[in-house]
Amino acid sequence: EHRLIKDDMADQPSVTQQFTQGILQSAQRAGIALPDSLLARLPGDGRTPLALQDEVWEAYCHASQDPLVGIRLGLSLHVGHLDLVGMLLMSCETLGEALDMLVEYHPIVGEGGDFSLEFHGTRCHLVYSPHYTRCRRERVEAVMACVLNLARWVSGGTFEGCHVQFVSEPSAAPETYQSLLAVDVLFGRQNDALCFSESLQATPLIQANAAMRxxxxRLADAILAGLDSASLSAQVQQLLRQHPRWGKERVAEQLGLSGRHLVRKLQDEGTSFRLLRASVLQHLSEQCLRDGGTIAQTAERLGFSDESAFVKAFKRWSGTTPAQFRVAMSDP
Incomplete structure (x- = not known):
């Protein structure tokens, strides 16, 4: 029975144990006692299922009563909390190479979101797109603070970001964010991103080691291959990215499952087809709008019955209309 439980956990989207330990260590430093019943369910080795990580975050945020708990946690994380990926990033020769590695191998740290690089003139945006909804603001703030801190550390303190931007509104005075992160911070933007000059990609890293990298x-490729084959949620999202018009039954058929079986297995992973599809469609629609697609073209591409239905869905996902998103996107 114990083996079956472990096998079930292996089939779920997950987070490296080191990252979970970073949260627990931060709670301990802050004098926060998380529920024993929750701690007892954390695996002693391997990876933490994303659904269980959701509970850890909720318990931590509730107990801390600190609106900036995510920022403080992210700044306290170090390379070791990023598992193999932290060492890989450290051994790269330039910041640009490290960013490419982060985009490719971040699922080893956690499968709760995706990184992508976007270029806007002379600026580069490292965009983070979370898949979770529970404690979204705190977790995104932790990720962005951690990435900013890591960029400074691996470059020997020479990295200077233009700004950090968040989709959410501030939970404390904006100047407090800027004081903690030591960079300009923008809120209510179209995505969560670390923004910096493209020229910084050539920045040499202080612990570059090509042989170690x-x-x-090779180790990272093996781990990533195992994760890709294990997560049903990842497979569903990949199919939806390729075929955004597909519904639950068509996706289930492609995976060799019935629609009902797909629903049950996704529930076991702590998610649902509706949430996964909404996440994928939001990402695709934002990308289409950034690439210059009209609202009508985007609605057609994603399979909406009409433009009005797409506008309503987009506002439900992001809290803003496609037209407002395009205006915000054009802001400097």
């Missing part, structure tokens, strides 16, 4: 890459 190549060795770690």
């Amino acid at each position: 190549d060795h770690l890459l």
Whole structure:
């Protein structure tokens, strides 16, 4: 029975144990006692299922009563909390190479979101797109604070971001964010991103080691292959990215499952087809709008019955209309 439980956990989207330990250590430093019943369910080795990580975050945020708990946690994380990926990023030769590695191998740290690189003139945006909804603001703030801190650390303190931007509104005075992060912070933007000059990609890293990087890459490829085959949620999202018009039954058929079986297995992973589809469609629609697609073209591409239905869905996902999103996107 114990083996079956572990096998079930292996099939769920997950987070490396080191990242979970970072949260627990931060709670301990802050004098926060998380429920024993929750701690007892955390795996002693391997990875933490994303659904269980959701509970850890909720318990931590509720107990801390600190609106900036995510920022403080992110700044307290170090390379070791990022598992193999932290060492891989450290061994890269330039910041640009490290960013490419982060985009490719971040699921090893956690499968709760995706990174992508976007270029806007002379600026580069490292965009983070979370898949979770529970404690979204705190978790995104933790991720962005951690990435900013890591960029400064691996570059020997020479990295200077233009700004950090968040989709959410501030939970405390904006100047407090800027004081903690030591960079300009913008709120209510179209995505969560770390923004900096494209020229900084050539920044040499202080612990570059090509031989170590190549060795770690082989290990990372093996781990990533195992994660890709394990997560049903990841497979569903990949199919939806390729075929945004597909519904639950068509996706289930492609995966060799019945619609009902797909629903049950996704529930076991702590998610649902509706949430996964909404996440994928939001990402695709935002990308289409950024690439210059009209609202009508975007609605057609994603399979909406008409433009009005798409506008309502987009506002439900992001809290803003496609037209407002395009205006915000054009802001500097």
